[in-house]
Amino acid sequence: MNIYKYLQQIKAGKPVNAIRLDELLHQHALSLETLGKPSFVSRNTYLIESVDNALLAQWLERFAPATSRVDASRRAKDSHQHRTSAAYFTAKLLSDPDNHFAIACRNSGAFTGRTVIPADATLVLIENSECYTQHERFLLNVGLGDLSPNTVILLSGGNAITHPAALTYLSQFPRIHYCPDYDLAGIEIYETASQTLAHKLHFVMPDDLVSYARYCKKPKHQAHYLKAIEKARYHNFDAMVELLIAGQGVLEQEVLIGEDK
Structure with a gap:
């Protein structure tokens, strides 16, 4: 209090x-x-x-x-x-990846300019800008290689997606794949967003996630590392639990672009 x-x-x-x-x-x-x-x-x-x-x-x-x-x-x-009055994102359609557009989420609604997003579009939230830039390799390596051309790829940028206006906009999508760093912040953002998005939100983990364990970095705060393991267990994120324990640390998602595994 x-x-x-x-x-x-x-x-x-x-x-x-x-x-x-x-x-x-x-x-x-x-x-x-x-x-x-x-x-x-x-x-x-x-x-x-x-x-x-x-x-x-x-x-x-x-x-x-x-x-x-x-x-x-x-x-x-x-x-x-105090929270900002709006949330802004950069996004692109999988069918037209060179055409980037902005999404403005305000209490009065969301605006995407002239870009028309299909009603049945799947949404992929990517935390890091380099993974967003190299989305083809990244999505393939995290197990999202068979997405519909209607898919929207959005640069989520930390906890910006938990803004109330952003959550209202995101809730319009039937399926949302969330790709964060594999650490406490990633799970906690997922937890906050899932309170609104519920079963629509999918925490993305490739089947071979533990194979990246040697790239894990020592956590700045041991308590945060242990809390991440605890929360991953609670949500049955078994691949993440295995990764964090084997790597004795947390993993930044840029590793999954897959240059040299």
Whole structure:
């Protein structure tokens, strides 16, 4: 729970985890004792009494969630605290790979310019730009060599596909192949997107994925590596589990372009 939610509870006269709240406030050179007097209720839970309502109002304004990208940039000096109002992608049709077009996903709808996408088109989401560029070799090596000419190949670019407007657009496709890096971020983006896309979304893993184990890189955070294995097991991504354990690390998808396996 963040500071703002704790402060809302205090304003409503509800008990809070005062120990945790005080720790969070100290990160901003603030102290809970200046706001009010903690009264013990149960383990770590206190009712804040004699609240300084003027100070509470100041803190509520200070720690309130940003209302826009501009607000986040001005108030918190970090625009990334608020989602953008639109998501933009580069894409191409498998039948016309030299014709790249932009897709703009906004709350008011999605726009693809003059490009007409067939209603029955399959969608392939590719994380990395080099794999997108060399899509023929990449798709063949990940087991997607028999796609319909109507297939749309989209450069997904990290978690941009989890933008609400993007998910609304993606949900129009009957079948979606998701090609990420084989790491925690790849699985977590899949998990978020699948909440909306459900059975339409297919996490792509070639049958011989473990043969790339020697190209795995040591994870920056061991906890993230272990979490990736745990989540892969949960989703029955057996090929990915085998890869991560055999390679003792994670795999970037560029390896699957297949220059020298």
